[in-house]
Amino acid sequence: KNQVEQSPQSLIILEGKNCTLQCNYTVSPFSNLRWYKQDTGRGPVSLTIMTFSENTKSNGRYTATLDADTKQSSLHITASQLSDSASYICGTYKYIFGTGTRLKVLA
Amino acid sequence: DTGVSQDPRHKITKRGQNVTFRCDPISEHNRLYWYRQTLGQGPEFLTYFQNEAQLEKSRLLSDRFSAERPKGSFSTLEIQRTEQGDSAMYLCASSSPGTGTQGSPLHFGNGTRLTVT
Numbered sequence: 344k345n346q347v348e349q350s351p352q353s354l355i356i357l358e359g360k361n362c363t364l365q366c367n368y369t370v371s372p373f374s375n376l377r378w379y380k381q382d383t384g385r386g387p388v389s390l391t392i393m394t395f396s397e398n399t400k401s402n403g404r405y406t407a408t409l410d411a412d413t414k415q416s417s418l419h420i421t422a423s424q425l426s427d428s429a430s431y432i433c434g435t436y437k438y439i440f441g442t443g444t445r446l447k448v449l450a
Numbered sequence: 451d452t453g454v455s456q457d458p459r460h461k462i463t464k465r466g467q468n469v470t471f472r473c474d475p476i477s478e479h480n481r482l483y484w485y486r487q488t489l490g491q492g493p494e495f496l497t498y499f500q501n502e503a504q505l506e507k508s509r510l511l512s513d514r515f516s517a518e519r520p521k522g523s524f525s526t527l528e529i530q531r532t533e534q535g536d537s538a539m540y541l542c543a544s545s546s547p548g549t550g551t552q553g554s555p556l557h558f559g560n561g562t563r564l565t566v567t
Contacts, residue, residue, distance in 0.1 A: 347492075375553050386454070386541050386558030387493065432492050436553050437483065440492030 345370045347434055349441035357449055360423055364444045366416040366433035374436060378407050378418050381430045381443065390418070390431075423448045452476060454559035456542050462565045463532055470528045471562045475544030482525050483556065484517055485541040493541055499525060532566045539563050 350365045368376060375394045379387035391400045391407040393416065400407050404427075406419045420427055428448045434440035455474040463469050475482050480501050485493035496515065498506040501522035514532075519525040529536055540563075543556040 377555070379558075384563075385560045386543070387556075388558070389555035392553055392555060434492060437498065437556075438495045440494075442490060442492050 345435075345439050347439050347441040349431075349433060349444050351444060352442070353445040353447070355447045355449060356423055358423060358425055361419065361421050362423060362446065364418045364420075364431050364446070366418070366441060368414050368416065368433070368435070368439075370414075370435050370439055373411075376409055376416050377434055377436065378405070378416075379432045379434070381432055383429070387432055420446075425450060454542055454544055454557050456540075456559035456562050458562055459560065460563045460565075462567065465532060465534060465566055467532055468528065468530045469532060469564065470526055471540055471542075471564075473525045473527070473542030473544075473559060475523075475525070475542070476557055477523075479544035479546050479557070480522065481545045481547065482519055483543045483545075484525070484527050485543065487539045487541055487561070488537075496527075529564075532564075534566045537564055537566045 347368045356362050375392050377392050378390040380390055381387040390405050391402050393400050393409045395411045404421045409416045425448050430443040430445050432440055432443040457472045482499040484496040487493045496508050496511055497517050499519040502519050514530045517527045539561040541558050541561045543558045545554045545556050
């Protein structure tokens with residue numbers, strides 16, 4: 344069954360700290376994996392798109408990794424800011440999305 | 451702002467009524483998608499257009515749902531005889547054709563929140 348599982352479900356960190364969110368996928372055929380940031384009441388915003396041949400991709404303070412062998416991806420947020428408080432969703436093109444990790448950054 | 455625009459932002463309707471939502475994609479994007487999202491869940495794929503052609507429709511979508519994209523520009527999503535289970539955020543996204551396996555990012559609108567009472 345094609346699916347994406349994310350962990351943890353929720354995470355609370357202090358401003359300035361780093362954190363890592365996990366995404367495990369079982370999707371076939373696989374073309375790319377995407378990470379999105381979704382603020383409350385708004386649509387998701389694309390952070391990165393990773394193909395099976397890419398191991399690491401950065402977008403500012405966000406760094407995504409992909410291990411095609413273990414079918415795992417992670418999103419690392421460096422030096423968190425209050426504005427990073429949001430849900431982070433991983434998924435494949437078009438069809439399959441995880442339920443997200445709800446991140447709260449405290450001052 | 452030339453992002454994806456959705457209207458209305460909120461809609462409250464009584465069970466059994468019909469509702470219609472509109473999506474205006476980014477003008478140069480030929481691909482348009484509709485999703486439904488409930489609280490604590492990721493977006494659930496509903497349907498996909500390439501230009502004016504509806505190429506894919508989720509098997510989960512009941513016959514009460516219909517979408518159109520006349521002339522390959524804006525799109526509408528209609529729900530007939532609404533049920534309480536239809537209460538959700540309805541998201542529209544658009545994208546340009548991707549190249550190779552990279553694909554192109556989906557640009558989402560801020561959705562229409564439907565409440566069926």
